[in-house]
Amino acid sequence: MSMQKKNGIVLGLGLALAVAGPAQGSAGPDVEMMDPEVSHHDRASIRKGAELYAQYCVGCHSLEHLRYKRLADDVGEDQQWLEEEIMRGDKDPYDHITSSMDPQDGVEWFGLAPPDLSLTARAQGEDWIYTYLNTFYVDEDSDVGYNNLVQPGTSMPHVLANLQGDQKAVRDDHGNVVELKPVEGEEGRLSQEEYREMTAQITAFLSYAAEPIRADRERMGVWVILFLIVLTGVFYLLYKEYWRDIKK
Amino acid sequence: MNRLSLSGLQQWMDDRFPLTSTWRYHMSEYYVSKNVNWWYLFGSLAILVLVIQTVSGIWLMFYYQPSAERAFSSVEFIMRDVDWGWLMRYMHTTGASAFFVVIYLHMYRSLLYGSYQKPRELLWITGVLLYLVLMAEAFMGYVLPWGQLSYWAGQVIISLASVVPVVGEELVIWLQGGYIVNEATLGRLYAFHVVGLPLVLIALTFVHIVGLHHVGSSSPDGVEIKKNKDANGKPVDGVAFHPYITVKDLVGWGIFLILFCAVMFFAPTFGGFFIEPPNFQEADPLQTPSSIHPVWYFQAWYAMLQSIPNQALGVVVMLGASAILLFLPWIDRGRVGSIRLRGLGYKIGLAVFTITFIVLTWLGKQEPTGLPVILGQIFTVIYFGYFVFLWAYTYFGFEKTKPVPERVTV
Numbered sequence: 001m002s003m004q005k006k007n008g009i010v011l012g013l014g015l016a017l018a019v020a021g022p023a024q025g026s027a028g029p030d031v032e033m034m035d036p037e038v039s040h041h042d043r044a045s046i047r048k049g050a051e052l053y054a055q056y057c058v059g060c061h062s063l064e065h066l067r068y069k070r071l072a073d074d075v076g077e078d079q080q081w082l083e084e085e086i087m088r089g090d091k092d093p094y095d096h097i098t099s100s101m102d103p104q105d106g107v108e109w110f111g112l113a114p115p116d117l118s119l120t121a122r123a124q125g126e127d128w129i130y131t132y133l134n135t136f137y138v139d140e141d142s143d144v145g146y147n148n149l150v151q152p153g154t155s156m157p158h159v160l161a162n163l164q165g166d167q168k169a170v171r172d173d174h175g176n177v178v179e180l181k182p183v184e185g186e187e188g189r190l191s192q193e194e195y196r197e198m199t200a201q202i203t204a205f206l207s208y209a210a211e212p213i214r215a216d217r218e219r220m221g222v223w224v225i226l227f228l229i230v231l232t233g234v235f236y237l238l239y240k241e242y243w244r245d246i247k248k
Numbered sequence: 249m250n251r252l253s254l255s256g257l258q259q260w261m262d263d264r265f266p267l268t269s270t271w272r273y274h275m276s277e278y279y280v281s282k283n284v285n286w287w288y289l290f291g292s293l294a295i296l297v298l299v300i301q302t303v304s305g306i307w308l309m310f311y312y313q314p315s316a317e318r319a320f321s322s323v324e325f326i327m328r329d330v331d332w333g334w335l336m337r338y339m340h341t342t343g344a345s346a347f348f349v350v351i352y353l354h355m356y357r358s359l360l361y362g363s364y365q366k367p368r369e370l371l372w373i374t375g376v377l378l379y380l381v382l383m384a385e386a387f388m389g390y391v392l393p394w395g396q397l398s399y400w401a402g403q404v405i406i407s408l409a410s411v412v413p414v415v416g417e418e419l420v421i422w423l424q425g426g427y428i429v430n431e432a433t434l435g436r437l438y439a440f441h442v443v444g445l446p447l448v449l450i451a452l453t454f455v456h457i458v459g460l461h462h463v464g465s466s467s468p469d470g471v472e473i474k475k476n477k478d479a480n481g482k483p484v485d486g487v488a489f490h491p492y493i494t495v496k497d498l499v500g501w502g503i504f505l506i507l508f509c510a511v512m513f514f515a516p517t518f519g520g521f522f523i524e525p526p527n528f529q530e531a532d533p534l535q536t537p538s539s540i541h542p543v544w545y546f547q548a549w550y551a552m553l554q555s556i557p558n559q560a561l562g563v564v565v566m567l568g569a570s571a572i573l574l575f576l577p578w579i580d581r582g583r584v585g586s587i588r589l590r591g592l593g594y595k596i597g598l599a600v601f602t603i604t605f606i607v608l609t610w611l612g613k614q615e616p617t618g619l620p621v622i623l624g625q626i627f628t629v630i631y632f633g634y635f636v637f638l639w640a641y642t643y644f645g646f647e648k649t650k651p652v653p654e655r656v657t658v
Contacts, residue, residue: 065324118324122517123528210528213327213334221513225506232502235495242495246282246487247658 031149033127034134038204041215047075049205052198054086056159060106060114063097066209071097074212110144110155121210126203133160133199137167137180149177164188164195274461279474279486280493281467283656287361288465289500290354296501297347298453304339305442312392314438316431319394320530338516344386345522346508348545351379359598362585363466369577371463374456376573381448383546383570388441390543394434395527400540402437403429411560428533469656470586476655485656539615547612548605552631554616555624565628572635579635581642584649591647594638601634 038045050071068091072082082093103113121129132150136158139147144157147169158164165188167180190198208214261267280288311330313322326333355375358364364372391402406424410416425432464474473483487493517523521544526537542550549566556562572579584590587598604627611627614620641647 065321065328067329070328119528123525125525211327217334217338217513221509224509224513228502228506228509232499232506235498235502239495239499242491246492 031131031135033125033150034131036126036130036200036203038126038200038207040204040207041218042204043075043215045201045204046208047077049201049203049208050075051085052202053205054088057117057202058097058099060099060101061117062099063118063209064116065118066097066212067094068097069093070212071209074208110157112155114156117206117209119210121203121207126207129206130199130203133202134164134196135167135180136161136164137169137177138183139169149180160188160195160199162188163190163198274457275490275494276488277482278461278489279483280465280489281469281471281473281485281656282487282492283468283485283658284465284493285468286500287353287357287468289497290350290357291460292497293350293500293504294347294354295453296504297343297350298449300339301343301347302446304336304343305446307333307336308340309442314392314434316394316434316531319392319434323393335512338512340389341523342508342512342516342518344389345518345543345545346504346511347382348386350504351382352545355379356602359601360587361466361468362470362580362582362587362590364577365580365582365585366577367463368466371456371459372577373574374452374459376570378449378452378456379573380570381445381452385441385445385449386543386545388437388445391429391434391437392441393527394531396529396531396535396537397524397527397540399429399531399533400537401542402433404540405542406433408563411563430533466585467656468586468588470584470589470652471654471656473656541613544609544613547610548608549612551608551611551614551620551624552628555611555621555628569628569631572632576635579639581639582647582649584652589650589652591641591649593641593647597634597637597641600630604630604634 040046068082068087071086072078072093079093086097087093099114101114106113128150132148132154135149136146137149138145141147142153144155146154146156146158146161148154148156158166166183166186168183169177170179170181172178188195258268262269308326311322311326311333313319323337326337328334330336358372358375387401387405391398406429407420409419409423412419421427423433424430425436464472467473467485471485473485476484478484511518511522517525524543526539529537541547549569552569553562553566556565582590582594587595607623608627608631611620611624616624
């Protein structure tokens with residue numbers, strides 16, 4: 001048997017013995033995650049986030065598991081809204097939300113194809129997305145001109161830079177980033193609060209996209225639990241009745 | 249008797265099939281100690297969970313596609329496009345973890361009340377076999393969604409076979425149908441998960457229940473109710489399984505379903521313990537996730553594996569740790585079963601064993617360097633040490649027990 005085969009076989013076992021730790025994704029060390037503070041029951045934020053996503057994100061990032069129609073139904077909007085705000089072009093409402101970018105172009109332009117974001121909120125967490133969108137900073141060494149705190153060496157350019165403005169990294173003696181500060185003269189069109197609200201809405205939308213049923217299942221769950229409590233109460237009375245003669 | 253009446257039908261059936269006698273033997277005239285407490289609920293709960301898993305599993309099979317190309321997206325299709333698909337999926341994932349919660353508590357009841365002792369040794373053994381099959385079933389089901397952890401955990405577990413002397417590496421290739429986990433592996437895991445192992449589970453469950461109804465249920469007092477019968481042959485301290493125990497179990501089922509639905513509707517991933525975040529990324533054979541570890545119910549065994557530097561020894565210890573359970577009825581030489589009658593040493597020993605299992609479960613998720621490895625080794629020794637202690641404690645007569653009471657306490 002060749003070495004290569006052997007390596008293949010023991011690879012998994014070796015990794016199991018060598019690596020373990022927190023399940024959460026690939027954040028840089030010691031980055032404090034920011035909380036978007038948006039509820040998954042907040043349909044207005046999800047709708048606004050969807051509009052922002054259609055405007056700024058979908059050019060590169062598809063949502064291959066989410067259909068246009070589903071989105072419209074869940075945020076309480078109609079066909080017209082879909083056409084004007086989300087689909088923007090010749091698309092079928094029953095299609096999945098796809099990006100017009102050819103993945104090969106992504107590889108050529110950024111080094112890798114922009115990932116599909118359908119499940120990012122579940123794989124990485126809402127906090128991760130929100131923090132990612134808020135912690136781009138200018139880095140001359142990077143090919144795209146920016147770096148990111150939660151994903152060091154990110155291949156994504158800061159596409160929202162004209163809204164947020166540029167940030168620069170303040171480093172300690174060891175070269176670790178301790179905080180981000182706005183670059184003077186490079187302010188964005190939005191204030192810090194406005195930018196945070198906007199990115200929180202995009203986060204809310206991506207969180208929705210990762211599990212469209214979430215808000216509904218929680219609403220449903222309340223009634224199911226209430227029903228089961230009543231049912232269990234009936235069972236308990238039945239039990240008491242049957243056992244009255246036995247437990248004397 | 250009117251041949252068209254219900255009793256006429258019953259008679260017709262009974263002439264051809266042991267309907268009434270079976271019902272009596274297993275339900276209306278199967279007597280259980282009337283003071284069984286809530287610890288005795290978990291057997292019937294395990295049946296409930298088995299039904300939940302079977303029904304939800306069949307539903308998932310309608311839409312799930314066991315191919316490397318489509319497995320992951322078919323699960324998302326179930327979650328989003330299939331009516332109530334998300335409910336079936338969460339029911340199945342929650343059910344998997346619930347199964348282990350219930351089975352662990354069910355087994356623990358046996359430790360508390362000596363339910364594995366004579367004449368229930370075979371009952372215990374079929375139970376442990378059920379647990380082992382359930383672990384295999386759960387592992388194979390875990391691989392099916394084809395997420396990153398599904399894939400890499402599958403790789404790790406199958407690779408354990410490489411420690412078999414001489415043929416180990418060939419064996420791994422044979423098992424996974426290739427040099428890495430691939431679509432062929434997925435196909436066979438799927439076949440075993442949905443047909444092979446469920447058949448074994450259901451057959452063993454049948455044997456387990458028939459065995460139970462032959463020897464009778466234990467009692468919290470350690471009293472064998474069959475020893476004290478009235479003129480009609482009914483145990484004086486017994487109640488009929490139906491309707492008394494069934495109606496009591498219904499309350500337990502209700503409480504269980506409340507908890508089950510609370511998880512299913514409000515926290516189906518259970519903070520990443522029941523469904524782990526990396527498993528929302530599709531399997532990528534070229535990219536190893538930053539951490540690979542099994543689901544919570546395997547972590548005690550996994551802690552043993554990862555704390556032992558020698559792979560082969562680690563696998564042997566891990567398998568030995570579950571296999572040793574099979575011999576428990578002969579390791580424990582105690583003359584009484586119930587913890588209410590047993591000596592102080594047994595109580596302390598069981599408490600230490602309980603803590604050990606919980607600590608090992610926690611260690612299974614820690615990074616295998618430094619302190620967790622040392623702790624893992626210590627608690628692995630304590631785990632096995634418990635059985636040595638139990639044997640010595642009971643074999644050499646150190647245990648001071650209370651006498652078995654004549655009647656059960658109510």
